[in-house]
Amino acid sequence: MASSISSSALLLRPRPPPLLRRAGRLRRSSKPYFTLSPIFASSSSSSTTAPLMKKEREKEKEKEEEVVIVGGGIAGLATALALRRLGVAAAVLEQGASLRSGGTSLTLSTNGWRVLDVLGVADELRAQFLQIQGFCFSIREAIPEIKPKRLVMRSQDGRELRSFRFEDEAPGQEVRAVERRVLLETLAGKLPPNTISFSSRLRSIAWQGKDGTLLELDDGRQVLAKIVIGCDGVNSPIAKWMGFPEPKYVGHCAFRGLGQYPEGQPYESKVNYIYGRGLRAGFVPVSPTKVYWFICFNSQSPGPRTTDPSALKKEALDLVQTWPQELLDIMRNTPDDTVVKTPLVDRWLWPGLSPPPVAAALNGSSSAVAVVVGDAWHPMTPNLGQGACCALEDAVVLAGKLAPALTGSRGAVVAALGEYAQERWARVFPLTARASLVGSLLQWEDPIVCAFRNEVMIPRLVRLGPFLEHTNFECELLEPIASN
Numbered sequence: 001m002a003s004s005i006s007s008s009a010l011l012l013r014p015r016p017p018p019l020l021r022r023a024g025r026l027r028r029s030s031k032p033y034f035t036l037s038p039i040f041a042s043s044s045s046s047s048t049t050a051p052l053m054k055k056e057r058e059k060e061k062e063k064e065e066e067v068v069i070v071g072g073g074i075a076g077l078a079t080a081l082a083l084r085r086l087g088v089a090a091a092v093l094e095q096g097a098s099l100r101s102g103g104t105s106l107t108l109s110t111n112g113w114r115v116l117d118v119l120g121v122a123d124e125l126r127a128q129f130l131q132i133q134g135f136c137f138s139i140r141e142a143i144p145e146i147k148p149k150r151l152v153m154r155s156q157d158g159r160e161l162r163s164f165r166f167e168d169e170a171p172g173q174e175v176r177a178v179e180r181r182v183l184l185e186t187l188a189g190k191l192p193p194n195t196i197s198f199s200s201r202l203r204s205i206a207w208q209g210k211d212g213t214l215l216e217l218d219d220g221r222q223v224l225a226k227i228v229i230g231c232d233g234v235n236s237p238i239a240k241w242m243g244f245p246e247p248k249y250v251g252h253c254a255f256r257g258l259g260q261y262p263e264g265q266p267y268e269s270k271v272n273y274i275y276g277r278g279l280r281a282g283f284v285p286v287s288p289t290k291v292y293w294f295i296c297f298n299s300q301s302p303g304p305r306t307t308d309p310s311a312l313k314k315e316a317l318d319l320v321q322t323w324p325q326e327l328l329d330i331m332r333n334t335p336d337d338t339v340v341k342t343p344l345v346d347r348w349l350w351p352g353l354s355p356p357p358v359a360a361a362l363n364g365s366s367s368a369v370a371v372v373v374g375d376a377w378h379p380m381t382p383n384l385g386q387g388a389c390c391a392l393e394d395a396v397v398l399a400g401k402l403a404p405a406l407t408g409s410r411g412a413v414v415a416a417l418g419e420y421a422q423e424r425w426a427r428v429f430p431l432t433a434r435a436s437l438v439g440s441l442l443q444w445e446d447p448i449v450c451a452f453r454n455e456v457m458i459p460r461l462v463r464l465g466p467f468l469e470h471t472n473f474e475c476e477l478l479e480p481i482a483s484n
């Protein structure tokens with residue numbers, strides 16, 4: 001990273017949270033707010049290129065709404081789409097040569113679906129992925145053997161500990177495992193062509209006086225932005241630049257994969273968790289032909305990075321070779337190259353200690369603002385299945401606050417982002433902590449403690465309704481802006 005946050009930068013402390021308000025109407029501009037043509041190519045230092053770009057920047061001065069999103073993952077594409085629905089165009093810089101095609105599945109709960117509804121893509125996704133609980137879904141007819149839907153918790157020997165029907169204990173809950181690739185393609189498909197600039201890896205970022213923030217890419221291109229939205233994931237360069245510490249390894253890693261059954265998968269549409277000692281696994285049908293599985297295992301360190309996919313799969317199978325046959329069958333039906341291993345990390349956003357997620361250059365009439373969204377801000381362990389759901393929530397809240405503010409002064413933008421920071425911090429900090437706590441409990445190794453978990457906690461104490469309380473999330477519609 002060529003630059004660090006300058007002394008002229010003001011990190012904004014969030015203001016008290018207002019209620020999420022309906023986004024105001026904007027006039028849709030006939031001109032694009034931003035075009036991703038190189039401002040100045042083949043330079044490595046922002047300071048030496050500044051005079052050369054002056055003329056170009058003069059042209060940019062009028063474009064007060066220039067918004068650049070760094071990262072074309074879930075947070076980045078959802079933010080671009082939410083802004084788009086409010087009449088604000090944003091350019092997305094993605095380091096990959098295309099949308100991430102690998103990756104497995106994500107379980108999205110009611111809150112995630114609420115956001116996808118607001119973004120106008122939920123039904124398209126619902127049509128492709130099985131509903132895990134509650135209501136009948138049409139896919140059911142296609143697979144007559146699917147039985148009533150429920151969540152099952154088991155011990156390592158396959159014995160059933162507890163079984164819930166979501167509709168009994170948490171009515172209205174919507175859970176589906178969604179292929180990440182399809183989710184990204186669906187979000188991207190709703191954006192205007194050329195919104196996403198692929199092979200655009202951010203190398204450095206620096207305030208550029210009152211003109212904005214200068215983003216320098218790996219290939220030497222430079223992009224000047226008024227508003228930078230960092231959606232660049234768990235190792236976010238933008239978060240680092242804003243002063244966030246590295247995410248912390250929590251002591252366990254995950255294997256994930258997608259079992260494939262071209263002739264139709266035979267499993268009930270339910271979430272299955274299998275608990276061992278310092279080791280747990282799970283699987284859930286995604287679609288009529290795919291089943292997602294995961295394994296979490298304790299490990300002192302993340303260990304070396306394995307690139308050989310067949311070695312990864314073998315490592316995963318070795319961990320659970322005596323576990324229930326169904327799990328092994330799904331793993332064996334998984335193409336090697338879909339297996340991924342991830343060290344689990346998180347970052348706790350301690351009040352007063354953690355930097356705020358919004359930074360602005362302090363410079364009189366300054367208009368440079370940066371904000372982080374999703375994993376870039378609040379990486380959390382996947383124990384509640386909420387990382388992507390929260391990234392989606394961030395996107396609509398941010399867009400709902402930012403879009404109306406863009407018609408006002410730069411101070412209004414900064415204030416709107418401060419509201420976003422406050423409102424979302426109150427949501428994501430407790431979830432990050434809770435996810436970590438749940439992970440610690442589930443990764444217990446001590447046999448007595450594990451016996452207590454299996455014989456007392458899960459069968460008698462766990463209540464699904466309160467446990468899923470966090471999936472309640474209300475967000476208002478992002479009303480499409482009428483053209484004029």
Ligand SMILES: Cc1cc2nc3c(=O)[nH]c(=O)nc-3n(C[C@H](O)[C@H](O)[C@H](O)COP(=O)(O)OP(=O)(O)OC[C@H]3O[C@@H](n4cnc5c(N)ncnc54)[C@H](O)[C@@H]3O)c2cc1C
Pocket residue numbers: 070071072073074075076093094095096100105106107108200201202203231232233234236237254256342344373374375376382384385386387388389390391
């Ligand atoms: C094992 C595991 C299981 C999970 N299961 C669930 C689940 O069931 N449900 C759930 O809700 N969440 C789950 N999550 C969490 C979820 O994957 C993340 O929260 C989600 O992907 C965050 O989205 P994001 O867009 O913030 O980051 P990412 O998805 O990481 O996207 C970041 C994007 O930024 C790009 N990028 C990075 N650096 C640069 C750069 N320098 N320049 C340009 N582009 C860049 C990347 O290429 C990428 O496209 C799980 C996570 C793990 C590890």
